[in-house]
Amino acid sequence: MTKVLIAGFAGSMGQQAVNLVNSLPGFEITAGLAHTLKSQNPEDYQLPAAAKIFTNRADIPAGIADVWVDFTVPSAVYGNVKFALEHGFRPVVGTTGLTDEQEGELLALSKKKHLGGLIAPNFGMSAVLLMKFAKEAAKYFPDVEIIEMHHEDKKDAPSGTALSTAKMIAEVREPHQTAPDTTESLAGARGGDYQGIKIHAVRLPGYIAHEQVLFGGKGEALTIRQDSFDRGSFMSGVKVALERVGELDQLVVGLENIL
């Protein structure tokens, strides 16, 4: 039986992860980490009655779980993953907001500890394919902008997926600005900038998670779009990660790298 701790179990994604792990043969939730809680009863969050709830990660004993699933907040994720690796938990991380430097440090720690794990900015198949297709398209259409659209409760901007898309595109094109002489008569109108790739973040009620990558060429354009209409759609990727994480001997970034 693989024992699983879920950090952020009371949140939107945490609850999806709880339902997934409860349904998987061979896996059981033994612990949960939360920030603040209305109830201390695990069953109020669909956790097994025997699961231990923690509100301070320093209280979590090594050995209580094999895998640390993290769907928390950008400000907590680095500390959580570091703690997990230092205490022998294999991290499966969906939380966004890790910097390249933080990812590098965590990768080095995972190698030192010989512990595998996965950091995936997006566990949805449509987003994984969008990033792959966008990287391919950028070889032929190097002028590109990204528009990501999310629900109004999202804490970070741009989304981890948009940033990841930009990084993958940047691998195959020369850094350059499209329309470098534009002046902004309203600050921010041209969006964020990753190596010359503009990223626009939309936050609106009714949306869940969506992304468009727009490529422009001479007399033609290409748009690649993905939509996540239901948070349940991310769980097929989390399931793969849970099943494969035991085979990894270091942190891997990107679901596409374990499929």
Ligand SMILES: NC(=O)C1=CN([C@@H]2O[C@H](COP(=O)(O)OP(=O)(O)OC[C@H]3O[C@@H](n4cnc5c(N)ncnc54)[C@H](O)[C@@H]3O)[C@@H](O)[C@H]2O)C=CC1
């Ligand atoms: N990789 C993926 O496929 C996906 C990733 N996400 C990311 O997952 C994260 C969580 O998203 P949601 O569930 O929508 O947010 P949410 O706000 O619904 O849930 C976050 C939970 O984390 C808890 N929390 C806050 N600080 C904490 C701490 N220090 N320790 C433990 N728990 C803490 C909060 O109390 C809350 O219950 C975000 O970074 C989001 O971008 C969201 C959807 C898909």
Ligand SMILES: O=C(O)C1=N[C@H](C(=O)O)C[C@H](O)C1
């Ligand atoms: O906060 C969200 O909702 C999502 N976060 C991830 C991101 O920042 O890319 C994945 C998906 O877009 C949903």
